[in-house]
Amino acid sequence: MYSKMDDFRLWDDWLNGSLAHLRDAQLLRTLRPTVWCNSSSEAYIHRADLDAWLIGQPPVVRHYDHGAAINASAAVIPGDSDIRSTHIVRQYGDTDCRTAPTASNTAAAQDSDSACHRCGSGRGDGDRYAYCSSRSSSKQAGLSCNSGSNVINRDGCSSGSAAHCGSVGGLEDAAAARSLETGPTGRPGGCAGCSSSRRSSNNSNSSSSNTDPGPLVRLRLFSLNDYLGLASHPEVAEAAARAARQVGMGPRSSALVAGYTHSHRQLEEGLAQLKGTEDCLLFPTGFGANLAVMTSLAYAAPTSAATAGCSASHTNGSSSALAIFSDELNHASIIDGARLASRGSGTSGDAVQLHVYRHNDLGHLEDLLAATPPGVRRLVVTDSLFSMDGDFADLRGLSSLRRRHPFLLAVDEAHATLVCGEGGGGAAEAMGVAHEVDLHVGTLSKAFGALGGFVACSHSFKQLLVNRGRAFVYSTSLPVPVVEAAGAALRVSQRESWRRTHVWSLVRRLGCGLGIPALSPVVPLVVGPEGPTLELSSRLLGEGLHVPAIRPPTVPPGTCRLRVSLSAAHSYDDVDELIRLVRQSDVPLIRLPHLLDPRAALTPEVFQRRWIAAAAQ
DSSP: OOOTHHHHHHHHHHHHHHHHHHHHTTOOOOOOOOBOOSOSSEEEEEHHHHHHHHTTOOOOOOOTTTTTTOSOBOEEOTTOOOGGGOOEEEEETTEEEEEOOOEESSSGGGSGGGSOOOOOEEOSSSSOEEOOOOOOSEEOOOOSSOOSSSBBOTTOOBOSTTOOOOBOSSOOSHHHHHHHHHOTTSSTTOOGGGHHHHHHHHHHOTTOOOOOOOSEEEEEESOOOOTTSOTTOHHHHHHHHHHHHHHTTOOOSBIIIIIOOHHHHHHHHHHHHHHTOSEEEEESOHHHHHHHHHHHHHSOOOOOTTTHHHHHHHHTTOTTOEEEEEETTOOHHHHHHHHHHHTTOOSSOOOEEEEEEOTTOHHHHHHHHHTSOTTOEEEEEEESBOTTTOOBOOHHHHHHHHHHSOOEEEEEOTTTTTTSSTTSOOHHHHTTOGGGOSEEEEESSSTTSSOOEEEEEOHHHHHHHHHHOHHHHTSBOOOHHHHHHHHHHHHHHHHOTHHHHHHHHHHHHHHHHHTSOOOSSEEEEEEESHHHHHHHHHHHHHTTEEOOEEOTTSSOTTOEEEEEEOOTTOOHHHHHHHHHHHHHHTOOOBOOGGGGSGGGSSSHHHHHHHHHHHHHO
């Protein structure tokens, strides 16, 4: 007999079946919490959580504040005001471990700004702070306090190559330091600075776990998009902290209502200058920026008295029709935006045609363009640096193609902005075609080390996005501290150009070391099937390196891979260790054919020479 409860069971069956399918296909993903650390290339994780991760189990440590105070930070020597030439000090009672100032192993890193970075992580008592060294391109002097594993031992120091020396943020005595390991209640990971409040919260927290979290383990991250290491830069941190102290989060409203400040406007002007455009518009996310571009351009332009004659003479009255041409490997935000646009964002009922062309195949794109009826607006949209393959769009070819088949060109430079080009303007700047791009989409959450998105464009397109871009109109504007941090990152990137130089030297080193085409700071180690890919990722994780396994639907079936993301915060030693472990695994790597095409590189001629040399090794 049918019951209303059967309708709820339908959802239960659907949900359980969906999750079972993901588990069976080895595609079920799990969030893995780590302990915060002011570094662009490292994180810390409880041993118990790491052990669970290695066998594919959910995290087991529920007290996420366990060990937060022992985040392997480093304290600045009292009285040293120059944070760029700071020694790192670790002091536990009578124990004093120091590292000398860093010594560069590349010419680019000899700049004084490559020294340790500082952060202001609250200790919980209001007036003591921990500081952290963030390695950029330098080799740090070896620490004598530990050797061997990456585990933070009793004296608080993290071992391993180029390890940070862990500080407890100015704790005056060994007893207080020991309490950070054992905790005020005898469990590992307590906080001496706030023991009473922790006791209270631990006793009252119904979700607490009795699982011993174990020691903290250092992970070297090849999984972040912080390409220039700016998320942990002291100027970026200070800009955010200063703004937060002055205005909190700033006005919490959509930009059109009351959320737009001089900070937002100043950052927009800086980004427009970076991209060489008239103007720029900020978005809460890069995903939202692409959604707004796609859906705004799909709107039909209502005929007015001022434009009726012009519209009819040029387009035979069909200017509302739109055809979107999208590369098959574009980011999900472009795909979703184009699909949404094609499903009826227009106001006059005219269909929006969506065409997907084969990856970087301009011959296929030209055929599609040529088949488009006259009077249809044409939009070509592409990533400039593809996030899973690490190759580049043939922007030179697109620039030539639009002269034969006029179209609007939108380029998502999320992974290329600040990384490519002499001034960090992106791949379009590096290829000399920035002036051919109509809409430069970007993000502040990658090389900027902050959060948010933007579209650099003309004044007119900005006006359209402000009024038609629903992802902009109906979203709260970025918090002021985030905007100030992004502005600081932009200034630092222009001053410290060695960061771009260093990250590109790491790209060359990894490609040559593994004999694979490495075209950008995103380097895919393509294995193929899901199982071996997960096994290699797990093996590296067990050695203290986090290199995530990427599987369908993010990448096509049969091309599962480890996605290596390089940063200026990585050292040569880090990359050499990755090379050694991958080669030691004897897992064969697949070379994707399109990555061997010189047109997929930023500089095809240089790419050909490098690849021939790497393949010969």
